[in-house]
Amino acid sequence: MKKILVLTDYSAAARHALLFAMHMYHAQACEFSLLHSYAQLPEASDFLDDQIGRDAQAMMNDYVEGFKKEYELNPYHALSGTAIGGNIYIAVSELYAKQPSELVVVGATGNGDSIWLGSVATEIIRTAPCPVLVVPISAALRPLQDFVIATDYSNFKSQTLFKPVAEVLEAGKSKLVFLSILEPEQSAKEVDQERQALLNQYFEDFEPLHFFMKDDSTLEGIEEYLSNHHTDLLVTVSHNRSLWDVLLNRSTSRILAYQAEVPLLVLTENVSDSSEELPSSEWELL
Incomplete structure (x- = not known):
């Protein structure tokens, strides 16, 4: 149970x-x-x-x-x-x-x-x-159909991280989209093709789509997608790396949670972090 x-x-x-x-x-x-x-x-x-x-x-x-x-x-x-x-x-x-x-x-x-x-x-x-x-509180109480997983194809160690999503998908009814926010100068061909293939294989029963957007801000890119596409559940991945992103309010998942407009499922995959280095300008969390 x-x-x-x-x-x-x-x-x-x-x-x-x-x-x-x-x-x-x-x-x-x-x-x-x-x-x-x-x-x-x-x-x-x-x-x-x-x-x-x-x-x-x-x-x-x-x-x-x-x-x-x-x-x-x-x-x-x-x-x-x-x-x-x-x-x-x-x-x-x-x-x-x-x-x-x-x-x-x-x-x-x-x-x-x-x-x-x-x-x-x-x-x-x-x-x-x-x-x-x-x-x-605005989330509708109805069967979930449109699922969006925000990923850069490098923020997970194993595709089994997404098991909680697979558990609630229904073959023939659910629509699954992998959303990736690219840098303006970045090409979709630069994403990790092997990991993309692993996700396709893991969710093969649901024929996932891969959607790419370009934006300087991961958060703003996700929000733009949500404003233009119906989404029943948004999924992000948290690595809990350090307190730096908390102090600087840089965590995309946590900002989305605080301003939640669609249901948000945050998956946790802890990664080793050997030092509390000064934070870079990059987001550590999608």
């Missing part, structure tokens, strides 16, 4: 993200685990800490039961919830250590004005040990 962790602050955006994930995996057996992190009082007694924890878990239990009553749960799906005190990132780490998840889901308002959702989504992308799905 696929284990999916869904972060919630009990907002409409968080609930929508859960519903979207359930629609996305409608044909798969999944265990959805809600996670809410609550504030802890400084210098509180153990008794008070325990009481706050019990109240928070009771609220979560009521939320889960209310959700099950409001929405008819897919027979392939199970739903539970946990409330953990303290920092949301530590809570995710603690829960993952006990119950490893294959995906973390977080909601987004889509306009960049939600500090909690925006900051959580971007930080989770940087730190999560598994793929992250960011769902804007």
Whole structure:
């Protein structure tokens, strides 16, 4: 059974993200685990800490039961919830250590004005040990058909990185596009043909298309594509190389997550980084 962790602050955006994930995996057996992190009082007694924890878990239990009553749960799906005190990132780490998840889901308002959702989504992308799905509240609850994977054909070590995408594609129904943003002077012939062939072979049942655009900015190129082509799910790859791209706000995936207008699936493939060198002018993340 696929284990999916869904972060919630009990907002409409968080609930929508859960519903979207359930629609996305409608044909798969999944265990959805809600996670809410609550504030802890400084210098509180153990008794008070325990009481706050019990109240928070009771609220979560009521939320889960209310959700099950409001929405008819897919027979392939199970739903539970946990409330953990303290920092949301530590809570995710603690829960993952006990119950490893294959995906973390977080909601987004889509306009960049939600500090909690925006900051959580971007930080989770940087730190999560598994793929992250960011769902804007405007995302339609319907079968996914148009998938776009942003790649420069060098940002992955193995094509199996894209297994989470293959799991939700449907032969004869899904359209898969590999989107590559080239430098203005770059030619499509310069991309790694061997890796392109590997992707074609891995997704041969879905007859993927390869789309090339030229732009000085990877981010602006992706945004231009999205503005002109219907996309149900955008997929990017994160390497979590260093804190430099965080400090300089250079991460394409994290910017897309903060300003999410289409659902974003960020795949994680850790790479070794032997030093914290001064950052170059190039993007480290697509």
